[in-house]
Each structure stands twice: as structure tokens, then as C-alpha cells.
Amino acid sequence: xxxxxxxxxxxxxxxxxxxxxxxxxxxxxxxxxxxxxxxxxxxxxxxxxxxxxxxxxxxxxxxxxxxxxxxxxxxxxxxxxxxxxxxxxxxxxxxxxxxxxxxxxxxxxxxxxxxxxxxxxxxxxxxxxxxxxxxxxxxxxxxxxxxxxxxxxxxxxxxxxxxxxxxxxxxxxxxxxxxxxxxxxxxxxxxxxxxxxxxxxxxxxxxxxxxxxxxxxxxxxxxxxxxxxxxxxxxxxxxxxxxxxxxxxxxxxxxxxxxxxxxxxxxxxxxxxxxxxxxxxxxxxxxxxxxxxxxxxxxxxxxxxxxxxxxxxxxxxxxxxxx
Amino acid sequence: xxxxxxxxxxxxxxxxxxxxxxxxxxxxxxxxxxxxxxxxxxxxxxxxxxxxxxxxxxxxxxxxxxxxxxxxxxxxxxxxxxxxxxxxxxxxxxxxxxxxxxxxxxxxxxxxxxxxxxxxxxxxxxxxxxxxxxxxxxxxxxxxxxxxxxxxxxxxxxxxxxxxxxxxxxxxxxxxxxxxxxxxxxxxxxxxxxxxxxxxxxxxxxxxxxxxxxxxxxxxxxxxxxxxxxxxxxxxxxxxxxxxxxxxxxxxxxxxxxxxxxxxxxxxxxxxxxxxxxxxxxxxxxxxxxxxxxxxxxxxxxxxxxxxxxxxxxxxxxxxxxx
Numbered sequence: 001x002x003x004x005x006x007x008x009x010x011x012x013x014x015x016x017x018x019x020x021x022x023x024x025x026x027x028x029x030x031x032x033x034x035x036x037x038x039x040x041x042x043x044x045x046x047x048x049x050x051x052x053x054x055x056x057x058x059x060x061x062x063x064x065x066x067x068x069x070x071x072x073x074x075x076x077x078x079x080x081x082x083x084x085x086x087x088x089x090x091x092x093x094x095x096x097x098x099x100x101x102x103x104x105x106x107x108x109x110x111x112x113x114x115x116x117x118x119x120x121x122x123x124x125x126x127x128x129x130x131x132x133x134x135x136x137x138x139x140x141x142x143x144x145x146x147x148x149x150x151x152x153x154x155x156x157x158x159x160x161x162x163x164x165x166x167x168x169x170x171x172x173x174x175x176x177x178x179x180x181x182x183x184x185x186x187x188x189x190x191x192x193x194x195x196x197x198x199x200x201x202x203x204x205x206x207x208x209x210x211x212x213x214x215x216x217x218x219x220x221x222x223x224x225x226x227x228x229x230x231x232x233x234x235x236x237x238x239x240x241x242x243x244x245x246x247x248x249x250x251x252x253x254x255x256x257x258x259x260x261x262x263x264x265x266x267x268x269x270x271x272x273x274x275x276x277x278x279x280x281x282x283x284x285x286x287x288x289x290x291x292x293x294x295x296x297x298x299x300x301x302x303x304x305x306x307x308x309x310x311x312x313x314x315x316x317x318x319x320x321x322x323x
Numbered sequence: 324x325x326x327x328x329x330x331x332x333x334x335x336x337x338x339x340x341x342x343x344x345x346x347x348x349x350x351x352x353x354x355x356x357x358x359x360x361x362x363x364x365x366x367x368x369x370x371x372x373x374x375x376x377x378x379x380x381x382x383x384x385x386x387x388x389x390x391x392x393x394x395x396x397x398x399x400x401x402x403x404x405x406x407x408x409x410x411x412x413x414x415x416x417x418x419x420x421x422x423x424x425x426x427x428x429x430x431x432x433x434x435x436x437x438x439x440x441x442x443x444x445x446x447x448x449x450x451x452x453x454x455x456x457x458x459x460x461x462x463x464x465x466x467x468x469x470x471x472x473x474x475x476x477x478x479x480x481x482x483x484x485x486x487x488x489x490x491x492x493x494x495x496x497x498x499x500x501x502x503x504x505x506x507x508x509x510x511x512x513x514x515x516x517x518x519x520x521x522x523x524x525x526x527x528x529x530x531x532x533x534x535x536x537x538x539x540x541x542x543x544x545x546x547x548x549x550x551x552x553x554x555x556x557x558x559x560x561x562x563x564x565x566x567x568x569x570x571x572x573x574x575x576x577x578x579x580x581x582x583x584x585x586x587x588x589x590x591x592x593x594x595x596x597x598x599x600x601x602x603x604x605x606x607x608x609x610x611x612x613x614x615x616x617x618x619x620x621x622x623x624x625x626x627x628x629x630x631x632x633x634x635x636x637x638x639x640x641x642x643x644x645x646x
Contacts, residue, residue: 009431009524025429025525028363029354040351040363042429047365106348106365108332201332202348 005037005052005095012041012050015094018085019101021045035213037097040104047104049080052097057213059098064137065212066090066100068189073103075131078208080105107200107207113231118243120206121199121231122224122250125191128209129220129255132189141192141216143275145181149174151278158285162298166281173274173305181271182219182264190223192216195230221261224251225268228317229276229304237303245318252321262321266311273308277301328360328375328418335364335373338417341408342424344368355520358536360420363427370427372403375420380536382421387460388535389413389423391512396426398454400447401531403428430523430530436554441566443529444522444554445547445573448514451532452543452578455512464515464539466598468504471497474601481608485621489604496597496628504594505542505587513546515539518553544584547574548591551640552599552627560626568641575644585644589634596631600624 007015009027016024022044030038030049037052053062066082070090073081081103082090092099110117141147152174159167191198193214200208224247232243248265251257280298287295311317330338332350339347345367353361353372360375376385389405393413396404404426405413415422433440464470475497482490514521516537523531547570555566571588574580603621610618634640 006434008435009433012431023526024431026427027431030363031352031354040353042370104349108335108347108350110332111329112331203346 004054005097007039007050007052007095011095012039015050015092015099016041016043016101018087018092019083020086021048021083021101041101048083049102049104050094050099051102052094052099054097057098061139061213062091062098062100064139065215067137068132068135068215069102069212071135072128072131072212077128077131078105078206079128079212080208080210105200105208105210107202109197109199110201111196112235113196113243115242115246116204117196117199117201117206118231119246119250120201121194121227122247122252123254124199124206124209125194125223125227126251126254128191129188129223135189137189139189139216141190141218143192143214143216143279144218145178145271148271148274148278149178151282155278155281155285159281162281162284163302166302169302169305170274170278170281173270173309177267177271177274180267182260182267185219185221185261185264186258187217188220189215190218190220190226192218192223192226194223194227219264219268220255221257221264222268222272224248224257225265225272226275228265228269229272229301233300233304233307237300237307239307241316241318248317248319248321252319257321259321262314262319265314265317266308269308269311270305273301273305277305327377328420330362330373330375330418334418335362338373338415338422339364339366339424341410341415342406343409344371344406344424364424371406372425372427373417373422374425375417375422377420380421384462384536385414385421385423387462388538390460391455391458391538392425392535394458395451395454395535400451400454401428401529402451402535403531403533428523428531428533430525432520432523434519435558436519436566438565438569439527440519440522440524440529441554442569442573443524444517444550445570445575446577447522447529447532448517448546448550449574449577451514452511452546458512460512462512462539464513464541466515466537466539466602467541468501468594471594471597471601472501474605478601478604478608482604485604485607486625489625492625492628493597493601493604496593496632500590500594500597503590505583505590508542508544508584508587509581510540511543512538513541513543513549515541515546515549517546517550542587542591543578544580544587545591545595547571547580548588548595549598551588551592552595552624556623556627556630560623560630562630564639564641571640571642571644575642580644582644585637585642588637588640589631592631592634593628596624596628600628 026042028040030040032038035056036054039050041048041050072079083101156167198211232240280296284295349365351363353363355361358379362373364371364373395402406424479490521534555563603619607618
């Protein structure tokens with residue numbers, strides 16, 4: 001959570017003159033997102049988020065991300081949408097960085113989702129998957145099995161600095177997932193990072209989805225698995241099966257999960273747990289003294305991995321869709 | 324620049340229910356201020372800043388600060404103003420911390436003030452001094468001569484870690500200021516931290532002053548000296564005498580400076596330079612690895628101190644008010 005690039009009043013005024021959005025009246029760096037610099041910008045006509053894309057985002061991917069957001073908005077999905085400037089451009093440059101002006105979404109993220117939040121999230125995720133289905137873009141998921149293998153290799157030697165035995169746990173899980181990762185499930189563009197901080201609610205109703213900067217082509221049900229991990233575990237790492245049931249049912253009502261997809265859930269949840277365990281472990285092992293970004297606890301995801309390893313059938317997630 | 328206390332959606336909704344400001348529609352941590360946690364809060368009726376006062380602010384001082392802001396607002400000064408809840412309270416508690424809901428001020432701060440900005444700043448500072456003159460509160464400046472002596476004592480041993488000879492420079496300057504610090508100049512409540520980031524402009528016109536959390540009772544012209552340092556030196560530490568002239572004239576037009584006040588300016592500027600040199604040096608020497616706050620360069624203020632030490636008469640600041 002930081003602002004990495006400082007933008008002066010003159011620079012922002014010149015930037016905004018390219019758009020048809022009135023004059024700037026306020027401009028504040030916001031503590032949101034760890035990858036980019038985000039500013040809340042108010043003009044005489046409306047409110048916006050101005051994002052400057054920092055080094056961790058590959059600039060070549062930006063047309064995909066911005067195109068996806070634009071596509072979703074046109075499909076009626078409540079999501080932050082990039083604005084076009086007077087010449088029709090959405091991807092611009094500011095202070096030497098790629099930059100985009102994004103619509104402002106009302107709503108607040110919940111840090112402890114309740115059952116109803118999970119139900120609605122499931123539905124919104126399914127709606128998003130359906131709305132994306134005719135989007136033409138493609139982006140390989142660099143954080144799927146191949147990416148995990150690379151990450152695991154770069155962490156394995158030092159993983160035990162984090163927890164004794166962690167290196168071996170990762171190696172064994174990696175071997176299992178390489179062998180068993182599903183090959184024939186429906187794929188499409190997934191959000192891939194739909195944590196509670198990326199979902200807004202207003203008066204108990206889901207009001208929007210943000211932060212599409214991990215979106216990629218992958219197994220659709222893997223997005224459900226990522227959400228099960230991010231939304232259905234309590235702070236003490238216990239699994240709330242009622243939340244899981246509601247998340248899955250909320251999804252299934254909009255985009256029915258096939259028997260194969262349901263059966264694969266435990267495996268997909270293991271993969272999702274390993275993916276965040278690995279990236280968090282990598283960040284933890286490579287944390288920089290004095291960095292502005294706090295490292296997240298890798299072991300939270302080890303606890304999730306251990307939980308899913310013991311799941312025998314997917315009805316243990318609270319739903320039996322075969323009936 | 325950081326948000327230190329995380330506030331949940333439920334906590335903020337409960338907090339806002341105490342006020343007559345509508346329902347919360349958005350709530351974002353902003354990267355502003357290093358002492359407190361600041362959130363931008365939008366409701367169905369308006370926009371606000373929600374401030375949670377963190378450890379560095381003495382809670383006993385908060386009624387003074389909030390009372391001062393309220394007083395200034397009632398006098399027609401454009402400043403952030405604390406709102407009263409339905410029971411008439413301005414100082415509240417949230418997440419175990421003192422908290423206040425503050426009006427939102429439009430405007431942008433300039434990081435490179437121009438001559439006109441300086442002229443307007445001088446005028447606004449004088450207006451603020453006049454508007455405060457009948458405010459009943461008092462607050463001793465803990466960062467005046469006595470405070471400098473304590474800070475200098477705690478830094479002197481290690482000051483040379485920052486720059487060879489710095490300890491001796493501080494000691495000599497401290498001796499000089501103890502001996503010569505003015506005793507008979509007009510006093511009142513001063514802002515004491517009116518850096519460019521605390522002053523907003525809209526379309527080239529000064530639109531507001533924020534951050535009164537260093538306000539205290541001290542020599543009024545010392546506030547001018549703090550601003551001369553903060554607004555009239557260029558990035559290469561050169562002194563822009565045109566900016567100084569305009570800042571002083573802008574002030575003088577509204578609240579005429581006496582001959583004694585003018586004559587004391589070089590001394591007051593030395594004091595102001597030493598004050599920020601010392602606090603920055605203290606923070607630099609005591610910087611914490613991994614801290615969310617960047618330490619500012621103490622030596623910027625050493626350069627200013629060196630400049631003012633060479634000033635013989637205050638007309639070297641570009642203004643001869645004796646004529």
C-alpha cells in the first residue's frame with residue numbers, strides 16, 4: 001500500500017486536459033494496491049482513480065487488462081472502467097509511466113466477509129465469467145503450474161527459513177499437482193485475484209469488482225477455488241463450510257458447475273493454495289529492508305493447503321450438486 | 324505516508340451513524356500525513372476526511388487542535404473543519420483511537436510553489452494569524468528553544484554519522500540561539516508547519532490550509548520564517564529572493580510586520596532551520612528498518628541554516644519595509 005510516483009499539480013492538470021472530464025479539484029494518493037500508484041482524482045464533473053503502472057506490471061499486458069475492463073463494463077458488469085481521452089486512447093503516459101484514468105466505483109470492501117457476502121461473490125464471479133466469454137483477448141497465466149515450478153525452485157533451498165520442513169512439503173505438493181493438474185476443464189479469462197479487498201459492497205449488496213491486473217486465461221473453476229481460499233477461511237485458519245456452500249451455490253446458480261468441475265475442486269483449491277503460498281514465500285524470502293510494502297504471511301496458505309489435502313470429495317465443501 | 328489503523332466496513336458504518344451526514348458510499352485510506360491515519364470518506368451527502376490520531380499525537384492536545392480549526396472556520400478561513408456528531412461531539416473514538424470527521428477541502432498542493440503561490444501564502448498566513456487572535460486556547464511550543472536543546476542533546480553524539488562536523492555546527496548554533504532568541508516580539512497561535520503540502524490551490528488561487536497538528540503559541544513572525552524556509556528555497560538549496568519578497572509582502576499587506584519583527588527575521592529563519600534540521604536528524608538517526616515512513620533529508624535544512632547565518636540585514640530577503 002503505497003504511492004510510488006509523485007505527480008505534481010501541473011502534471012496532473014496537463015494530463016487531465018486530454019480528457020473531457022472537467023477541471024481537477026482534488027488529487028490524493030490512496031493506500032490501495034501494492035503493484036501500482038493509485039490516486040483519487042476529483043474533477044468538476046466526477047470522481048476517478050488515476051493509476052500509474054509501476055515496474056511490477058508488464059506494460060505489454062496493459063492493453064489486455066484495460067480492454068477486459070472495458071469489455072466487462074459494456075456487458076453491464078459493475079467494474080472499474082478505463083476512460084478514453086479525447087483521441088480515444090485509454091492507455092496513456094504520465095511521469096514516464098504507463099497510466100490510465102479509471103471510473104470510480106462506490107462501495108467498501110469487507111475484511112471479514114459474511115455468508116451473504118460469499119453468496120453474492122459466487123454469483124458475481126459467475127456473471128463475470130459469462131460476460132467475458134466472448135472477449136477476444138488471451139493472456140497466459142504465468143502463475144499456473146509452470147510458474148509454480150519456477151517459483152518453487154527459487155524458494156525451495158531457503159523455504160525452511162520460514163518453517164522447518166516447508167521445502168519438502170512444497171516439493172511433494174508440486175510433484176502431486178504436476179501429475180494431477182486437470183487438463184480438460186472449461187477455460188476462459190479468470191480474475192485470478194478476487195480477494196475481499198477487490199470486491200465492493202454497498203448496504204450489503206455487491207457493488208463492484210476491481211483490480212483486474214492478474215486476469216489471465218485459465219480453468220474457470222480455478223477462480224472459484226481461489227475465492228474459496230480467500231473468502232471462506234476464518235482468521236484462525238478454520239474453514240467455514242457454510243460460507244463455502246454459499247459461494248459455490250451462488251456461482252452455480254448463474255453458471256452451473258459440471259460434475260467434472262465440482263470433482264476437481266479439492267485439487268484446484270490445493271493449486272490455488274500452493275500458488276499464493278509460493279508467491280508469499282518468495283516475497284517473504286526476498287523482502288527488502290525498509291520496503292513500503294508489508295509482506296503477507298505465507299503460512300496462512302500452508303494451513304489452507306493442509307486442509308485441502310485432507311479433503312476426499314468435493315461435497316466436503318458443503319455442496320452436493322450430484323443430487 | 325501511511326495508514327496505520329485498518330477500519331472495517333462495519334466499524335465505519337457504525338461510526339458514521341453518530342453523525343447526520345447520510346450513509347457511507349466509499350472509504351479509502353489516503354497517503355497523506357505521517358503522524359495519523361487518514362481516510363477519504365464519501366457519504367450520500369458529501370465528502371470528508373476521517374482522521375485517526377496515532378501515537379505521535381498527544382491526545383490531550385486534540386481539543387486544542389480541533390477547537391482551533393473550528394474557530395478558524397467560523398472566522399471564514401478556508402480550512403479543514405471538524406464536524407460535530409448528533410450529540411455535539413467533535414472528538415470521538417474509533418478502533419481504540421481518538422478520531423475526528425473533518426470537512427473535505429477541494430484543492431491541490433503544489434510541490435514547486437511559484438511566486439504567486441508565495442504571495443498568496445503570505446496573505447493567507449497573515450489572515451490566519453488575525454483570525455486566531457481572539458481564540459482562547461493556548462499550547463506551548465514543545466519544539467521551540469527548550470525543545471531544540473533536548474533534541475540537540477539527544478542527537479549531538481551521533482550527528483556526525485549524518486555529516487562530519489554536524490554535531491559541532493548544531494552545538495554552536497544552539498548556543499547562539501539560546502543567547503539571542505527574541506523575547507519581545509508579538510506572539511499568538513501559529514500554524515508552525517505550513518509546508519506546501521499543507522496548502523491547497525485551485526486554478527492558481529489559494530483554496531485552503533490544512534494540518535493544524537503542530538499549531539502552538541509562539542512568535543507570529545516565526546511562522547513567516549518557517550514558511551520562508553519551506554517555500555522559498557529551490558531544490559538545489561538556492562534561495563529565491565523574489566519568492567521571499569512576495570511571501571513577506573503578501574503577509575505584510577494583511578498584517579503589517581513591525582520594524583522589530585522584520586529585523587528579527589534572519590534570526591527567526593535560523594531558528595526555524597535548526598528546528599527542522601533537528602527533528603529530521605532525530606528521525607534519520609532513529610529511523611526504523613522497514614518503517615512505512617520515509618525519512619526526510621536533514622541536510623536540506625543545514626543548507627538553509629548556513630544561508631541564514633550569512634544574512635546581515637533582513638532586506639536581503641528582498642523587502643525593505645523601512646522605506
